[in-house]
Amino acid sequence: MPDIDNYQIYNDRMRRSMWDKAFFMDKVPGTELIIDFGCADGSLIRFLHELFPSIRYIGYDIDPAMIAAARQHCPENAWFFSDQAELLQQIRALGIEKKRIAVNFSSVLHEIFHYDCDRESITRLIGQIGPGYLVVRDMMYASADPAAPAPQAAAEQLRRVLPAWQAADFEAAWGSISVRKNLVHLILKYKYTENWERECRENYFSYSMEELTALLDPDGVYAPILLSRYILPWCRHDAKNTLGIDLGSSFTTHYSLILARRDAVPTISLDDEKHGGAYEQ
Secondary structure: OOOOOOHHHHHHHHHOOHHHHOOOOOOOOOOOEEEEEOOOOOHHHHHHHHHOOOOEEEEEOOOHHHHHHHHHOOOOOEEEEOOHHHHHHHHHHHOOOHHHEEEEEEOOHHHHHHOOOOHHHHHHHHHHHOOOEEEEEEEEEEEOOOOOEOOHHHHHHHHHHOOHHHHHHHHHHHOOOOEHHHHHHHHHHOOOOOOHHHHHHOOOOOOOHHHHHHHHOOOOOEEEEEEEEEOOHHHHHHHHHHOOOOOOOOEEEEEEEEEEEOOOOOOOOOOOOOOOOOOOO
16 A cells, blocks of 8 residues: 555544544444544543543554554543454453444545455454444445536546546556546545545545445444435535536435344334335325
């Protein structure tokens, strides 16, 4: 994985969307431990701790420099690790019921797929933890036609507004921005010039929902209780007001997902033999 040229700018950028990243906190009732997988410098954990100080937190990141930074400002009920064995040991020491644990993947899975990280170890780790909830917020391009062309005027507009070197650099890595998916990809990352070498070549749309399921829940242990696909409002606003491009409604760039462990408790269906069919308007 390429080095981050400027850690401060990288982490500052990640902090700007904290409220959006905390979307799940009212939807995982009974949770006593949150594990932030890919925690970076621990900013999200510190943010959540301010709001929910009674919950315990564990941060995990493969970058030792990030973990060192996280430990410098560590709440008393939070722990940070770059070693999975140490993470599991801390979970066992806390003695929290599995159903009261949530594992959060915030803006990290696209990196895991892009950089071809050891995905089997992640699947194995989830199986060892057995959490009650899995939470994801990340980027994924969803469109009925992923190969749809961009309007010529939009591609020309982006070339006029951006420096010529930036569009050329992006297209050398990903192909022509005359393809709508590529144009949108560039719009999402064009501002990140401080770490451009890394950001340009990182695939923000690196996996599908099927690949995500194979990673997080290959055995069908979990059921989705929330799935929301969207374009971030600030992305839409920036594209319109800075670039003069309306992102429209033909695709989405982000999603939020919560998976809950399937419960073996018997349930009673409100359907019956007489009214068991699909609702007809």
